[in-house]
Amino acid sequence: MDIKYYIFLSVALFVIGIVGVLTRRNAIIIFMCIELMLNATNLLLVAFSKMHYLAGKATNATAGIDGQLFVFFIMVVAAAEVSVGLAIIVMLYRNTHSVDVNFLNRLKH
Amino acid sequence: MKNLILLIPLLPFLGFLINGLLRRQLSKGLIGVIGSGTVLASFIISLYAFFNLDAIGGGQAISSSARIVGNPVLRYFDFINVGDLKVPFAFQIDQLSSLFLLIITGVGFLIHLYSTAYMHEEKREHFGRYFAYLNLFVFSMLLLVMGANYVIMFIGWEGVGLCSYLLIGYWFKNIDYTKAAKKAFVMNRIGDFGFLLAIFWIISKVHTTNFTDVFLHLSSFSTKDLIGITLLLFLGATGKSTQIPLYTWLPDAMAGPTPVSALIHAATMVTAGIYMIARSNALYSLAPITLNVVAIIGAATALLAATIALRQNDIKKVLAYSTVSQLGYMFLALGTGAYIAAVFHVMTHAFFKALLFLGSGSVIHAVSGNQDIRAMGGLRKALPVTYTTFLIGCLAIAGIAPLSGFFSKDAILLSAFEHNKILWVIGLLTAGLTAFYMFRLLFITFSGTFRGTEEQRHHIHESPAAMTIPLIVLAVLSIVGGFVNVPGVFMRGGEKLTAFLSPVIPVNEGAAVSHSTEWMLMGLTTAVAVIAIVIAWSRYRRYKEEKETPLARTLENKWYVDELYDAIVVKPLNSLGKAVNTFIERGTIDAMVNGVGRLVNYGSRQLRWLQSGQVGAYVLLMVISMVLLFIVQFFLRK
Numbered sequence: 001m002d003i004k005y006y007i008f009l010s011v012a013l014f015v016i017g018i019v020g021v022l023t024r025r026n027a028i029i030i031f032m033c034i035e036l037m038l039n040a041t042n043l044l045l046v047a048f049s050k051m052h053y054l055a056g057k058a059t060n061a062t063a064g065i066d067g068q069l070f071v072f073f074i075m076v077v078a079a080a081e082v083s084v085g086l087a088i089i090v091m092l093y094r095n096t097h098s099v100d101v102n103f104l105n106r107l108k109h
Numbered sequence: 110m111k112n113l114i115l116l117i118p119l120l121p122f123l124g125f126l127i128n129g130l131l132r133r134q135l136s137k138g139l140i141g142v143i144g145s146g147t148v149l150a151s152f153i154i155s156l157y158a159f160f161n162l163d164a165i166g167g168g169q170a171i172s173s174s175a176r177i178v179g180n181p182v183l184r185y186f187d188f189i190n191v192g193d194l195k196v197p198f199a200f201q202i203d204q205l206s207s208l209f210l211l212i213i214t215g216v217g218f219l220i221h222l223y224s225t226a227y228m229h230e231e232k233r234e235h236f237g238r239y240f241a242y243l244n245l246f247v248f249s250m251l252l253l254v255m256g257a258n259y260v261i262m263f264i265g266w267e268g269v270g271l272c273s274y275l276l277i278g279y280w281f282k283n284i285d286y287t288k289a290a291k292k293a294f295v296m297n298r299i300g301d302f303g304f305l306l307a308i309f310w311i312i313s314k315v316h317t318t319n320f321t322d323v324f325l326h327l328s329s330f331s332t333k334d335l336i337g338i339t340l341l342l343f344l345g346a347t348g349k350s351t352q353i354p355l356y357t358w359l360p361d362a363m364a365g366p367t368p369v370s371a372l373i374h375a376a377t378m379v380t381a382g383i384y385m386i387a388r389s390n391a392l393y394s395l396a397p398i399t400l401n402v403v404a405i406i407g408a409a410t411a412l413l414a415a416t417i418a419l420r421q422n423d424i425k426k427v428l429a430y431s432t433v434s435q436l437g438y439m440f441l442a443l444g445t446g447a448y449i450a451a452v453f454h455v456m457t458h459a460f461f462k463a464l465l466f467l468g469s470g471s472v473i474h475a476v477s478g479n480q481d482i483r484a485m486g487g488l489r490k491a492l493p494v495t496y497t498t499f500l501i502g503c504l505a506i507a508g509i510a511p512l513s514g515f516f517s518k519d520a521i522l523l524s525a526f527e528h529n530k531i532l533w534v535i536g537l538l539t540a541g542l543t544a545f546y547m548f549r550l551l552f553i554t555f556s557g558t559f560r561g562t563e564e565q566r567h568h569i570h571e572s573p574a575a576m577t578i579p580l581i582v583l584a585v586l587s588i589v590g591g592f593v594n595v596p597g598v599f600m601r602g603g604e605k606l607t608a609f610l611s612p613v614i615p616v617n618e619g620a621a622v623s624h625s626t627e628w629m630l631m632g633l634t635t636a637v638a639v640i641a642i643v644i645a646w647s648r649y650r651r652y653k654e655e656k657e658t659p660l661a662r663t664l665e666n667k668w669y670v671d672e673l674y675d676a677i678v679v680k681p682l683n684s685l686g687k688a689v690n691t692f693i694e695r696g697t698i699d700a701m702v703n704g705v706g707r708l709v710n711y712g713s714r715q716l717r718w719l720q721s722g723q724v725g726a727y728v729l730l731m732v733i734s735m736v737l738l739f740i741v742q743f744f745l746r747k
Contacts, residue, residue: 021728030724105722 006047013040027089027099031082038078042071110164111183114202117154117210118251120147124244132237140233141225144240148221148247152214159207182257182321189260193316201257201320205452205613209254209384212459216376217247219579223467224368226575227474239279243372246272250377254384258318259308262385266304266349269378270297276373277365286364293358300348300355304385307341310334324391332396339392339399343406346382350436352410357671360429367470370425374432375463380455383439387448390614394446404444404528408535411437413668415542419549420655420664423480424469427550431506432462434539438521441536447524448614449594449607454521456606457513457590461505464583468499471572471580472554476565482550486652487559491569494577496555498584503551505587507544507638510631516591519631523596526630527622537637544638548645557652598627 013036020033049067056063093099124147128140135143162181182201189196202210221243228239249268256262271294278290311318314334315326330338346352351359359379363370373379386393386403393400414433421427435458442451473480475492489496505512508519518540526533559566571577595603607616622630655661663669719730 018732022725022732025725101724104724 003047003051006043010040010044010047013037013043025100025102027092027101030101031085031089035078035082038074042074045071045074110161111185113154114158114183114200114255115185117151117158117214118248118255120151120154121244121248121251123147125241125248128237128244129241132234132241135233135237137229137233137236140237140240141221144244145218145221145225147244148214148218151247151251152211152218155207155210155214158202159211162202162204162207182319184257194312196258196260196318198261199257199319200255200261202255203613204610205384205387206254208452208456208610209380210251212380212456213247213250213254213376216459216463216583217250217372219582220368220372220376220463220467223371223470223576223579224366226573227368227470228366235279239276239366242272242275242279243369246276246372246377250381253381257320259311259320259323260318262388263301263304263308266345266381266385267301269349269381270294270301273297273362273373273378276369277362279365279369283364289358289361289364293362296355296358297348300345303341303344303348305345307338307345310338310341320388327391327395330392330395335392335396336398339389339396340402342385342389342392343399343403346386346440347406348382349385350379350382350440351433352382352406352437352440353413356410356414356433357667357674359433360426360667363423363425363429367425367466367473370429371463371466371470374429374466375459379432379436380459383436383443383451383455386440386443387452387614390448393443394615400444400446402444403440404525404532407437407440407442407444408525408532408539409437410434411441411539412535412542413437415539415546417664417667418546419542420661422483422665424472424482424485424550424554425466425480427482427546428462428465428469431465431543431547432458434543435462435506438518438536438539441525441532442521445521445524445528445532447521449610449616450517450520450524452610452614453594453606454517456593457505457517457587460583460586460590461502461512461514464498464502464580464587465506467576467580467583468495468502471495471576472499474572474576475569476561477568479561479565482553483652484561484565485554485559486557486561487555488569489555492555492571494571494580498577498580499551499555501584501587503547506547507642508540508634509544509638509642510635511591513587513590513592515635516594516596519634520594520596522634523622523627523630526626537634540634541637541641544641545645548642549649552645552649553652556650560652596627598624598631 017033017035017037017040020036021030024030024033045067049064052064052067089099092104096103124143127143128135132140181203182199184197184199186198187195188198200206221240224239224243228236231239246269249265249272251265252268253262253265256265274290274294277293278287280286281290308318311323315323315329317323317326348355359374362373365373393403411434414430414437418427418430418434421430435454439451439454439458442448442454471492472485472488472495475488475495476485479485501512505514508515522533522536522540525536559569592603594606597604666672
């Protein structure tokens, strides 16, 4: 399949993520949107690594392997982020009975 | 001997340190004993030095030049040693300085003793502070007269200026007193400026400040140098010794405690100018123009201050103007070349002026702090010792024979008569005025009936022994003090002081006045004084309100000199200060500094909206900036 379909899908996912982060006020939804953006990136990385593997198969046995490695990195970092972020959100909810991010601007005081 | 002499100034300094540092711990009695005791010890050493002057000079390795002049110089260490300028820390104990040492420590001790009783109401801490200042005052004055060069003299000169500031403003919670202290300080600074310039001038000519060396190298000075130096030195003297135009601080200095006034007026500070000129007589004798200036200013000051004293109603102010007037006399003597007469008058004046001030302190003490003579009167019976001693003081200052003032004043008038008849007439007039205002003061204060409140009347009492004993001692000195220099017409060889001082101050062998003229002058002076006293007696024996005439009002307001200075110096300076404050300080410097602050403030206010705390806003900003970065990168790549 042509690479551009992957790119279009990835961009669509990323924009949905950005718009979600910008417009929603619920911290959990924002979190989900961030995950969406990360996954859009992951999709691209996988797609590009496959493309490079096909292009360099004849000369380089490990072509495109670093792209796939980055996907694992991102997944690990995302998992860690989720564990920390969810914990923060739970604590916020316990204290304020709300996960509205705009409500949290009182932290600046 | 050398170390013993060093003790003279060191002991009062030690007293200053002890009383100053331990004023909270020591009892009042102990503070008084330390304060007075150190000065008494200095007096005893000074007496010893006075009677062993030859031993001081003989026992020391002094330069051959010093031996010629007969000035024993005691060198202790090098004080300043720069290039070819060497200023040793050295004392010069000769006839002149040893005489001053006796006056300072002797009269100073009596004033210290008197103070222990006079200041007894003060809190212990302030009592200690008072005695510390007093001892520092004596120390500075001793340094001034003992110094063997102009630099050491200047240190003492500044020291007495500082101490007068501290003591005049002793009751510093009263803002008027603080202002008086400030006035004394600033006026003295003007004079000190002249003195300092004179020292620099001397250094630039002969590369030394030692008295003996300077007077040996008189040929290095041109006539212009001599006139300049002596005039600048005289400017210094007008500041310390309150001559025109720098005399107005002394009457204001009455803000300090009365014993302080006695100390400033009699034994220290104001005599510094006389001492300095008498010490520099070798310079002055070669500058006749300066001598004329000194004589004219002295005579003018004597007359002006005497007229002001005629209508003052504050007991201490009368005495203050009297001091200014008497100092004018001394400068008149200096200006006519009669240095010894001036020193003689310093000595007798120290006795009777200290007596009068301490007497006025005793009166003030008796009437519960009142100083206005209009609310006194009839104190003769209640204060017999004070009255008797005060009367002696008045007779002495009026120049009634054979009290001390008669001899010293007569010597001055004789010299003025030889020199210039106009100066003599002014001196004679001043003598009459002196007798008149002193006896006006005496009669208003002690005769008639008491005019104060009933409460004060019950309070009136004679002062304690610590106050009356100094009065009695000073009264005795005022009576006999004149006999140290009896003129030749009375007794051949009676001029002991002149003979004593002749190694330091060459005796002027000018046109001697015939004995008959001398008798005539003495008779005239005495007659004028007696007539003045009789007029004062007839007018003020029974007190009545004085008539208010324009002249009287002018005198009461001191010829409006203070107002004149205010108009031509103080006000322009104040408005200049205000203008500088408005345009340079606030308009330029403050505007620059505040402008930077305001700019940062404004910038931060503008940036503050970025930090809204809205997560959405932050993310939007992040996205926008990322897009912008992409765009920039995209165009840069091209």
